[in-house]
Amino acid sequence: MLFFLFSLLMYLGFWQIDRGNRKHHLQKIFNQRSSSRPIHLNQIKNIDLKKNYFRGIVQGHFDNPHTFLLENRIYLHKIGYEVLTPFFLNNQSNAILVNRGWIPQGMNRKQIPKISAVDHQIKLEGVIVFPPKTFHFFNPINEEGWxxxxxxxxxxxxxxxxxxxxxxxxxxxxxxxxxxxxHPITLQPARHYAYAFQWFGLSITLFIVFLSAHIHRL
Known part of the structure; x- marks a missing residue:
């Protein structure tokens, strides 16, 4: 039993180190790409995953009436939404969904916050982000109204x-x-390394307790 617990704690420690290394690598890629020259998306029809985290520039207009609200987003300990509005480029048919940022929820979930509209032609600059192919919750977008x-x-x-x-x-x-x-990562690499240190610390403590008990039996 003790051997199993020791092995589990060591595994969790190395797992956190691996996650920290992955986050560090991802942050490095983001920093390099987001500081590069922006891509003019009106001039390119097909953008693939190789352009993930590059900066992009678009010209066109928002489809203001058809905005989505990404729920349960926290900012400074307050719950709210990230506002996602379709954006039509001047020379393309398929819209780009634009993440406009965070707004507070309001008094309760049923109260829909007022979202300011931009009705004229505009130019936007932002970061191209391909969402990961991970587990996701069902989106009940068949509800009435916008x-x-x-x-x-x-x-x-x-x-x-x-x-x-x-x-x-x-x-x-x-x-x-x-x-x-x-942000490209939700938990900084240093936090993962700190968790790894805790798991390794627990495994060492367990080993010392086991060794001490074994010595007293002799």
């Missing part, structure tokens, strides 16, 4: 609604933008 609340963003959702296969996460101070919330 804006519609959703639980997650995933490739199937974008495809079903005939959006481009990526999001454009706008940078601060852009027309129609709100509080920036999105």
């Amino acid at each position: 804006p519609k609340k959703i639980q997650s963003i995933h490739p199937d959702f974008l495809k079903k609604n005939k959006f481009q296969p990526f999001l454009l996460v706008v940078q601060p101070q852009q027309p129609g933008s709100f509080i920036p919330l999105w």
